[in-house]
Amino acid sequence: MNLYQRSIRIIGGxxxxxxxxxxxHLGEFWPFSIYPMFSQAGNPWTRAVVREMPADMERVxxxxxxxxxxxxxxxxxxxxxxxxxxxxxxxxxxxETWTPQRQRGLRSLFTKSQDLDRPLLVMRVRGALNSDxxxxxxxxxxxxxxxxxDLHPDLAPSTVATSDGS
Amino acid sequence: MQRIADxxxxxxxxxxxxxxxxxxWHVHLxxxxxxxxxAWFCWDWGFYIQRNITEVLLPLGIAQYIDISxxxxxxxxxxxxxxxxxxxxxxxxxxxxxxxxxVFALFHLQYTxxxxxxxxxxxxxxxxxxxxxxxxxVLFFSEESHRRRFTMGFLYFFIGLGYTxxxxxxxxxxxxxxxxxxxxxxxxxxxxxxxxxxxxxFDPNLLQEMILANYHWGTAVLVFGLVAExxxxxxxxxxYRYYIVMLVVSMHFGILFTMNIFFAASTYLLILLGLPWxxxxxxxxxxxxxxxxxxSGKLRxxx
Numbered sequence: 001m002n003l004y005q006r007s008i009r010i011i012g013g014x015x016x017x018x019x020x021x022x023x024x025h026l027g028e029f030w031p032f033s034i035y036p037m038f039s040q041a042g043n044p045w046t047r048a049v050v051r052e053m054p055a056d057m058e059r060v061x062x063x064x065x066x067x068x069x070x071x072x073x074x075x076x077x078x079x080x081x082x083x084x085x086x087x088x089x090x091x092x093x094x095x096e097t098w099t100p101q102r103q104r105g106l107r108s109l110f111t112k113s114q115d116l117d118r119p120l121l122v123m124r125v126r127g128a129l130n131s132d133x134x135x136x137x138x139x140x141x142x143x144x145x146x147x148x149x150d151l152h153p154d155l156a157p158s159t160v161a162t163s164d165g166s
Numbered sequence: 167m168q169r170i171a172d173x174x175x176x177x178x179x180x181x182x183x184x185x186x187x188x189x190x191w192h193v194h195l196x197x198x199x200x201x202x203x204x205a206w207f208c209w210d211w212g213f214y215i216q217r218n219i220t221e222v223l224l225p226l227g228i229a230q231y232i233d234i235s236x237x238x239x240x241x242x243x244x245x246x247x248x249x250x251x252x253x254x255x256x257x258x259x260x261x262x263x264x265x266x267x268x269v270f271a272l273f274h275l276q277y278t279x280x281x282x283x284x285x286x287x288x289x290x291x292x293x294x295x296x297x298x299x300x301x302x303x304v305l306f307f308s309e310e311s312h313r314r315r316f317t318m319g320f321l322y323f324f325i326g327l328g329y330t331x332x333x334x335x336x337x338x339x340x341x342x343x344x345x346x347x348x349x350x351x352x353x354x355x356x357x358x359x360x361x362x363x364x365x366x367x368f369d370p371n372l373l374q375e376m377i378l379a380n381y382h383w384g385t386a387v388l389v390f391g392l393v394a395e396x397x398x399x400x401x402x403x404x405x406y407r408y409y410i411v412m413l414v415v416s417m418h419f420g421i422l423f424t425m426n427i428f429f430a431a432s433t434y435l436l437i438l439l440g441l442p443w444x445x446x447x448x449x450x451x452x453x454x455x456x457x458x459x460x461x462s463g464k465l466r467x468x469x
């Protein structure tokens with residue numbers, strides 16, 4: 001077998017393994033992928049923002065959705081705290097049942113290696129096309145304080161978060 | 167079929183073509199880039215896992231068969247990054263042939279631990295494929311010149327395949343209307359939320375303002391992106407390779423300017439693969455040795 005034949009056989013072998021793995025694992029088996037990011041255009045999306053609330057806040061007064069420009073509290077930028085926004089978005093969009101383990105998991109993103117100065121309100125943000133514009137609304141999901149956790153009483157499962165990390 | 171395989175094999179690997187110093191240095195640089203970036207990813211993820219992650223929300227890859235949460239504590243993910251660095255060095259200096267295969271396996275473990283919370287990140291896939299190429303080339307070839315040719319051919323094949331697959335996914339999932347500019351309005355709004363979430367503020371750039379004011383600009387951008395991805399498989403042919411790879415690079419800059427997403431590792435690797443570095447390196451050698459360089463004269467030999 002010459003070098004060309006050997007090389008093309010190796011490529012062919014990897015290709016077969018690649019195809020089998022992505023076909024049996026919903027298109028993803030790192031580093032093999034069918035690369036479906038941004039393939040479903042026009043669908044509503046779900047992301048997350050975190051807001052810093054007043055220090056004495058222990059309960060959420062209203063769980064109603066608000067327009068994105070009317071977010072309560074102050075911005076809590078995640079990147080300077082070493083938290084990936086996609087991870088927060090995935091929690092709020094993919095968790096269908098908020099088991100105690102899931103609640104602890106989301107809470108640990110903010111508290112595993114640092115203390116909270118003020119309560120944090122985690123909000124689920126949904127965007128959808130409305131004729132020629134995009135409507136964006138945010139719904140409170142969870143209030144995380146130093147010692148307590150206040151969870152939305154009836155949060156329906158959401159669409160899958162879509163952004164692709166780089 | 168056999169004929170296609172033969173043609174493709176010659177286009178990708180070119181074992182018969184003369185190898186210049188520029189080629190050798192170029193592949194060394196690609197290899198060094200892959201090893202360093204794999205280690206960097208693993209260190210970055212290792213600290214993130216130790217600092218932030220406590221549970222598996224969505225198991226990916228091998229995590230569907232083993233409980234990957236053992237990497238979440240006791241600094242095991244950081245230790246894994248140290249092992250990747252160690253074995254990467256052993257592979258780079260050809261101390262132990264299976265070293266790159268072990269790097270690839272540990273890299274996979276680290277990815278599945280880092281992305282166990284549901285995000286499916288593609289930012290490291292090309293580096294992962296590169297590590298697989300290095301692992302296979304060291305295991306299956308004994309001569310360094312053959313390893314170099316195989317590594318590059320493998321990369322061009324699977325990178326071209328991956329980007330074309332992305333275009334096919336878009337056409338299958340959405341159809342021919344995928345590049346409609348209103349879709350980009352929706353994604354820019356999504357990215358606005360993400361950037362606000364990350365940094366606390368979002369200022370649209372000039373291109374984003376143009377698209378938000380008139381979505382037809384968005385249609386033009388998306389058509390370009392879809393075409394660039396669709397024709398990516400043409401990088402399998404030597405005559406188109408540099409143009410196609412740089413077309414994909416420009417698509418990545420389009421993603422950066424429209425959606426604030428930068429696939430750094432992929433873009434840097436593509437720049438490393440898509441510019442005629444062997445010609446540039448040869449010209450630099452010639453200039454250093456004789457005081458003058460004639461890059462155009464080297465073009466045919468170098469490519």
